[in-house]
Amino acid sequence: MNIIACVKQVPDTEAQIKVKADGSGIEEGQIKWVMNPYDEFGVEEALKLKEKNGGDVTIVSVGPARAMETIRTALAMGADKGVHICDPAFDNADAYVIANALAAVIKTLPHDIIFCGQRAIDDDAGQVGAMLAEALGLPQLTLVTKLEFAGASVKVIRPIEGAQLSIETALPCIVTAQKGLNEPRYASLPGIMKAKKKPVDVKNAAALGIPTDAKAKVAKTIPPPARPPGKIVCGDDPAQKAAELGRLLREEAKAI
Amino acid sequence: MAKGVMIVAEQRDGALRKISFELAATARKLADQSGDEVSAILLGAGVEGLAAELGKYGVDKVFVGDNAALEPYVTEAHAAVAAKIIKDNDPAIVLFGASVQGKDLSARVAAKLATGLATDCTDVKIDGGKLVCTRPMYAGKCFGEVVIDAMPQIASLRPNVFPAAENAKAGAVTKVDAAVEAQKSKILEVQKDTSGKVDLTEANVIVSGGRGMKGPEGYAILEELAEVLKGTVGASRAAVDAGWRPQKDQVGQTGKVVSPNLYIACGISGAIQHLAGMSSSKCIVAINKDAEAPIFTKADYGVVDDLFKVVPELTAVCKKLVA
Ligand SMILES: Cc1cc2nc3c(=O)[nH]c(=O)nc-3n(C[C@H](O)[C@H](O)[C@H](O)COP(=O)(O)OP(=O)(O)OC[C@H]3O[C@@H](n4cnc5c(N)ncnc54)[C@H](O)[C@@H]3O)c2cc1C
Ligand SMILES: Cc1cc2nc3c(=O)[nH]c(=O)nc-3n(C[C@H](O)[C@H](O)[C@H](O)COP(=O)(O)OP(=O)(O)OC[C@H]3O[C@@H](n4cnc5c(N)ncnc54)[C@H](O)[C@@H]3O)c2cc1C
DSSP, X not given: OEEEEEOOEEEOTTOOOOBOTTSSSBOXXXXXXXXXXXHHHHHHHHHHHHHHHOOEEEEEXXXXXXXXXXXXXXXXXXXXXEEEEOOGGGTTOOHHHXXXXXXXXXXXXXXXXXXXXXXXXXXXXXXXXXXXXXXXXXOXXXXXXXXXXXXXXXXXXXXXXXXXXXXXXXXXXXXXXXXXXXXXXXXXXXXXXXXXXXXXEEEOHHHHTOOOOOSEEEEEEEOOOOOOOOEEOOOSSHHHXXXXXXXXXXXXXXXX | OOOSEEEEOOEETTEEOHHHXXXXXXXXXXXHTTTXXXXXXXXXXXXXXXXXXXXXXXXXXXXXXEOGGGSSOOHHHHHHHHHHHHHHHOOSEEEEEOSHHHHHHHHHHHHHTTOOEEEEESEEEEETTEEEEEEEEGGGTXXXXXXXXXXXXXXXXXXXXXXXXXXXXXXXXXEEOOOOOOOSEEEEEEEEOTTOOOOGGGOSEEEEEOGGGOSGGGGHHHHHHHHHTTOEEEEOHHHHHTTSSOGGGBBSTTSBOOOOSEEEEESOOOOHHHHHHHTTOSEEEEEESOTTOGGGGTOSEEEESOHHHHHHHHHHHHHHHHO
8 A cells, every 4th residue: 555644843732832023923942843743643544554454654744844853753653755845935835835735746656545634733724634635636534533444445434513424435535634543653762763764855846846825824923812810719618619600600701 | 806705504414503604694794894795605405495594694695506415515525516606606705614514625625716715713804805814823822814815715714703693684595506426435324423412612611621520420510510501511631531531522732622602621730732722712710629720820710629519519509590
């Protein structure tokens, strides 16, 4: 099987995000960069499929030079090779541009199944998987929590509000991974050593021949609206506190 | 020239979902600023009868695509029909719901139309003739104001944030060609959640429990409180990872992002990843025995005490209040 996993490097979930004074983005200085957690599920599922059915796993990532670390992490987990799309032309890319960049590379590689994360936890757009599917003309299965491979097709479970869908799709297709799909493995020490020697092809925008103008632009980044300071509910015992809380929720907050 | 605001309504099992009314009312507000028309796309099998309901919330014209192949929802089929309706009618703005289906569909449609999309917006306005979308990024740690330099400008709106105000318009039906190719994906089964509880992303009230609940049995008191407040029970990741609650209950950066009217956090410390998922709630209550817990920095009302004592009392109080 030829399996592709798309990974994005994002700020660690612990990161405190500080907006630049001029609103042009966020301060990147203090940030620790990691693989998008949903992409870990995608890489893990790719590796499990390979282990069971043979084949190889290619990691594709668009990002600045530091994104190479994330590609190496995926290789250390067990993926075979990588493609790093690296060009300042992508600095202001949106999901549409990223999806087309990924598609330009993936078109040149054999592919039976392509994994993305259901969303990147920085921009939270949740668009790339579906846009990539459109660019490649393939069916998409988003938010997948279970996957069964059946030769020429896959059967997946995807949760929707108040229900679960079981869907079968002919390969090749795009799957976006949701938490619950699996437990991603950690890279082992030998894995990390081996990863250093695995091939990673670095490509620039010109090599892909795609436009890099974003359609969606973040005109301004702003800090979240400040919440007014809260109240600590007073009372001598739990019953009094509960009564006072009930009153406040009813009369002041009008929430019940 | 592209003109007017179009919404993509969402229905399931022959009933419109609440987000559809939120979309209609928001579209009406935007369109009224320029005296434009609001239209809607409504896809499914035998759904024409729902058009009038959209009219109630401000939709002038409803494009109905009726085809058994559109029921239940299959991405590629819906995307093909929706994209064609959009192309044929050339709206300046298209709004989707940022529900599971809306997110899945909007990205595919935006790619088909080679335009940009702002996902999960919490505010939309017109500024200088352009749509300006405010959306949380980094799970609400900051917000971005997104503009789209292509037509149509597409946005998906976070459920439960935009008011669904009534404003009766015609809701006149135009039937459209809804033929689709044979699909590569097939829905084998729809397994409904039989608990009858509203999904966290749509709930007005959420009673959430974390590691402080001590075990799965602890949630019984939260279920009782939720029952009284007609709410849904949520959980922190610690509780989900411990196997006390199912994955679908997780609130946070790697779970669901929620914005209910009332969020009651019980025995949850308020880790940054949890706060990310619930800080856009309208009213936040924290019940925690540790006065230093970070959850209190986001709470409108905090109770510092043992939750096992406070929650049952609160349930009793609420029972009287809602009676
Ligand atoms: C103002 C601004 C500045 C930006 N600066 C940069 C920059 O400096 N460098 C840069 O690379 N991008 C930059 N981008 C692009 C941006 O970070 C996103 O990659 C793009 O908007 C896609 O949206 P998302 O990350 O929310 O993806 P989502 O659609 O949420 O991601 C879903 C999945 O798609 C895949 N995916 C997403 N992005 C990538 C990727 N880059 N490579 C591989 N797979 C991916 C992953 O599997 C991911 O889990 C910038 C965007 C804006 C608006
Ligand atoms: C990549 C990544 C993603 C993550 N994503 C998420 C996410 O999406 N959602 C999420 O929730 N977490 C997420 N986390 C985990 C997060 O960092 C915290 O570990 C988690 O939220 C802690 O859960 P908790 O508050 O229930 O537990 P704890 O932090 O252990 O807090 C338990 C609280 O209960 C209180 N308590 C105990 N007993 C009582 C009592 N009898 N009465 C009153 N109070 C009591 C304690 O004082 C304490 O404050 C993520 C972590 C990582 C690394």
